[in-house]
Amino acid sequence: xxxxxxxxxxxxxxxxxxxxxxxxxxxxxxxxxxxxxxxxxxxxxxxxxxxxxxxxxxxxxxxxxxxxxxxxxxxxxxxxxxxxxxxxxxxxxxxxxxxxxxxxxxxxxxxxxxxxxxxxxxxxxxxxxxxxxxxxxxxxxxxxxxxxxxxxxxxxxxxxxxxxxxxxxxxxxxxxxxxxxxxxxxxxxxxxxxxxxxxxxxxxxxxxxxxxxxxxxxxxxxxxxxxxxxxxxxxxxxxxxxxxxxxxxxxxxxxxxxxxxxxxxxxxxxxxxxxxxxxxxxxxxxxxxxxxxxxxxxxxxxxxxxxxxxxxxxxxxxxxxxxxx
Numbered sequence: 001x002x003x004x005x006x007x008x009x010x011x012x013x014x015x016x017x018x019x020x021x022x023x024x025x026x027x028x029x030x031x032x033x034x035x036x037x038x039x040x041x042x043x044x045x046x047x048x049x050x051x052x053x054x055x056x057x058x059x060x061x062x063x064x065x066x067x068x069x070x071x072x073x074x075x076x077x078x079x080x081x082x083x084x085x086x087x088x089x090x091x092x093x094x095x096x097x098x099x100x101x102x103x104x105x106x107x108x109x110x111x112x113x114x115x116x117x118x119x120x121x122x123x124x125x126x127x128x129x130x131x132x133x134x135x136x137x138x139x140x141x142x143x144x145x146x147x148x149x150x151x152x153x154x155x156x157x158x159x160x161x162x163x164x165x166x167x168x169x170x171x172x173x174x175x176x177x178x179x180x181x182x183x184x185x186x187x188x189x190x191x192x193x194x195x196x197x198x199x200x201x202x203x204x205x206x207x208x209x210x211x212x213x214x215x216x217x218x219x220x221x222x223x224x225x226x227x228x229x230x231x232x233x234x235x236x237x238x239x240x241x242x243x244x245x246x247x248x249x250x251x252x253x254x255x256x257x258x259x260x261x262x263x264x265x266x267x268x269x270x271x272x273x274x275x276x277x278x279x280x281x282x283x284x285x286x287x288x289x290x291x292x293x294x295x296x297x298x299x300x301x302x303x304x305x306x307x308x309x310x311x312x313x314x315x316x317x318x319x320x321x322x323x324x325x
Contacts, residue, residue: 088141238265253314
């Protein structure tokens with residue numbers, strides 16, 4: 001078993017590191033890592049349906065798709081991620097609990113009682129602090145999980161808050177649970193970095209921390225993979241299943257009822273209903289949206305030279321953009 005403490009906090013690099021270690025390394029691996037604030041969505045999810053688009057945009061919180069299934073999660077520096085990569089066959093089926101046993105034992109050694117619950121969660125006093133997911137590739141299994149240690153619960157709930165009526169699709173939906181931080185249950189206070197060291201020491205059996213970094217060569221190829229996949233709109237948003245989006249908004253110009261059909265992240269159908277006024281037929285404005293990414297900056301550029309007031313009187317471009325998300 002190779003033990004890695006990946007000290008990068010770039011979510012795109014860290015998810016690329018998992019993929020590269022899974023597909024290109026033959027080692028069995030245990031890795032600990034953290035992300036600066038980010039939303040990480042499951043492989044089979046509609047990204048925009050899982051996030052509060054305005055909250056994440058205004059705070060500069062990146063949204064990145066991972067390889068594994070399951071629901072969307074919020075990461076920050078108060079959350080520790082653990083990854084096991086073992087040789088395994090999909091025919092053996094999903095087994096989340098066995099990979100959490102070392103984590104449970106480590107926490108108990110620190111005085112924190114926890115249990116595995118449901119399909120893929122770890123709980124303390126009935127509250128979730130860890131969610132787990134898996135991905136198989138070429139006779140190898142990647143199991144990873146979150147460990148809420150001292151996460152900002154305000155950001156966690158804000159980033160993942162979304163109106164379920166806006167999006168209609170067949171994508172996997174996240175299930176919200178009551179959550180807690182490990183730090184609140186420790187008998188002796190501990191900083192997050194001390195907890196990481198204690199957890200790694202327990203799981204590795206006291207392996208030397210001097211041998212736990214990714215090599216320079218590994219770092220270089222992982223950065224290339226991050227650029228090619230995890231830093232692209234096509235992967236993070238365009239890979240979402242097809243969906244219908246609808247939103248009714250009361251604007252200065254009247255009620256605006258937006259209905260979009262989006263496939264591979266691009267708007268294929270658009271209808272703008274409502275009791276607004278305009279001197280031009282709105283069909284031309286609807287056509288202007290077709291083929292555009294369902295992404296705010298691209299829509300803003302597409303509509304920048306449109307005499308919007310002639311289609312939607314008293315509806316400004318910023319207001320219309322808000323109505324499209």
